[in-house]
Amino acid sequence: MSTHDTQGIPTGDERELLMSRVIDGRATANDWLHLEAIGAREPGLWRDLALAQRDQRQLEAFVARSTEIADAVELPEAPRPLSLQDRVRAFAVWGGWAVAAVVALAVLGPNITPGGNQQSSGNTAGIVPVDLSNFRGEELLSKALERGREDGTVPGELADGYLIRANALSTGQGYEVMYVRPIVVKRRVNNLLHFPSVDEAGNPLPQPVPLGPAFTSVPRRAL
């Protein structure tokens, strides 16, 4: 900031700085002395000071009014890390898909017998009643996967599952394990959405899933 010109008269910046300090209520006694000296030579200073004070009050009113909306803007909730319960629920959703696929294949697929032979069908609708009670779940799943491999709807299965629980058997020999078996399935869908965030009310916000490979590795175990 420049101070004085060669004739000892404060330059424009210093004049404005002194006025600015008065407006902000932080002018020192020395500042006032200086200002009065300028005012004695330049009476227009007092008018400028009055106008500048008026402008400042109006600007404060403008800013206060323009930014008052800020008081209504609260911080959003921090995203909550997924709990074990959430993860199990997520698995359950996809597990539901797997079960549904198995049942659909068992009912609507080719006629399946426990021995794996296809029955000859004279049914004109192509649907033959199958007694599912004769099948164990594992057998049905195995058949569904086999069928999926053939028609391309089950391209593979991940080698590593996700262990949920392991207990020693009461017999003392062996363990009972509960795990997620990741089966890769292929489907054609009309819409592909995921829900990475929620709105202010906590409702999931759907967004299109980016197209292309989602994982860098391929299934390590083909059926």
Add this chain to the structure above:
Amino acid sequence: MASGSEERIPFRGDRSGSEKPADPLALRAAWEENRRWVAAVLLAHKPAWADLEDLLQEVAATLVASSAELRDPASLRSWLRTVAINAARLAGRKGRLRNHRSLDLAADGSQAVREPTDTLPAAPAALAVAEEASRIGDMAMALPEGYREPLLLKAVQGLSYRQIGQILGLPETTVETRIARARRMLREQAQAATGEPSGRISHGEGSNA
């Protein structure tokens, strides 16, 4: 608006360097203390049509998302300003046309449509004051950015020169000089607009701060 509060904003659970999430209460308090001036920064940088509330929400969301990374509470103000400016500029780049809010003012000086804040008719005197404030506000918004932002920040109640310097990353003396010059520009614009003569005898101009 609180002042001098940067010393008591422990965002993180401790200072051991671990990536613990921020203390939600401290974070909320910090936001409430700073959101008014953040709005002023947005006002200084956003396109006229961009919705101030939307931009504030973006800044708030960024603060929450990045809170675990905020290691130095003293740098919060400059960080918030950077986030606010980025949000305002991004809005400009996206060119999204949002609904105009009543308080958004057109940067080109044209009169934006202003909705009444309530259903009661305003008293003529109050209306005149509000219109005059808007007129000065329009002029302030037309100032060069380097002067506009500190001037608007000084108009936020409770902000000191030291705090403005922290926000802008400038020495206090530079802030003071810019505000003084901005006030002169504003006064001269207002006088020119109303045809009032300046009360000032011409003096030499100072150097740029």
